[in-house]
Amino acid sequence: MKRKLLRFSLLVTVILGAFSTFSFKKKAATSYFNTEGMELFFTVPTEAEAKFELKNQEVNYNLFLGKTYVGFKEALGFKESRNNYKIINEYGYMGKYQFGKGTLNMIGIYNSDRFLNDTKLQEDAFTAYASRNKWILRRDIDRYVGRTIGGVKITESGILAAAHLAGAGNVKKFLRSGGEIGFSDAFGTSIRYYLKKFSGYDTSWIEADKQAKVL
Template sequence: MMKKVINYFAIPLAIIAIIVVALQSNSTVDPEIYSTDGLELDFTVSEDIAFNGQVSKSSSHINVHHTYVPYLGKSYNGFKEALGFKESRGNYFSVNTFGYLGKYQFGAETLKLIGIYNPNTFLYSPELQEKAFLANAERNKWILRKDIDRFVGKKIAGVTITESGILAAAHLAGPGSVKKFLRSYGNYNFSDAFGTSITSYMKRFSGYDTSSIKPDKRAKAVL
């Protein structure tokens, strides 16, 4: 008889125990575990990644790519990673339809200016690509040093000019084109083959801390 009584209460007690455990588990869920704090959520379409055909268009829709990248703020690393993402989605081995190479989409002639004469070696060396980015930025900063002093803080073509914006635009269009843009107060606004303009880079990459980039006329990328 005792055995039957125990069996009678066993199932309800087990159910109650399961419910209590479930309620306790729910009450201790930490929402911070699921926080997106520290992530830059980048939803990119058309112009942003059209250079490598990663957006598919039709008359009815555009496919949107959702990409999550570490948040690096307005530091130098944030600057170069944001620029690398814009150029190639951070792909060191990317080659676009015009033959521009790597994470930062360098042309062969620009590479020669910073001491790189073998594009194939460059493409398969992430370390060399990072050195090339810095060397090119140092060289551009030297060429544009007077324009940086003169124009930073001014507003041109609706964009507040910053040093990082100038350096990003020089990466896109070359320092000579950036000089023309600044000195014409925006009347000369170069756009590349994909329609990306100096103005768009000035705005997109404004306000980063690029003070660690030192002007260097003879900057070279050396492993």
């Protein structure tokens, strides 16, 4: 009887020891997930709040493209539409680079719906229009690049950006009048502002082409 009682006591001791060890390990393991002192309260904006923030904040848009031609296109596209290929503004200007229908027709694009839904077509349209403007302004580029007019140092990329904004004819007037004849679009953006903002980009590879069109 004593022997059985001894065996039973020993068995109970072993079981209790194992349970205690398991409980200790479990407690030690869970201690790694202790959240005491941690900031666990977060606020996430609603969709409406997020859209409001994006609309109203000043965005520092920098793709680290430097002064390359791609950097030129992206910077200009962002200024025109925040690089929104689908947008149509209140004056009817469309896409990433805000083209009017008359300009699109001039470079061979007649379907506005197709234009808005074809990103490559919009990029090709930008290149074609830049080529036309470079041909129209080729003598002014040769004559005025490096000079300071209206308080702005003139560069080829600045001239092409200003022509995209105001048309090549208005850029000619500005340059040849020494900055006296200006132009601003419906939003108050001026030729002088574009000449300065988009100066110094590498647009040398753009071919000056009087008849440039999107094929």
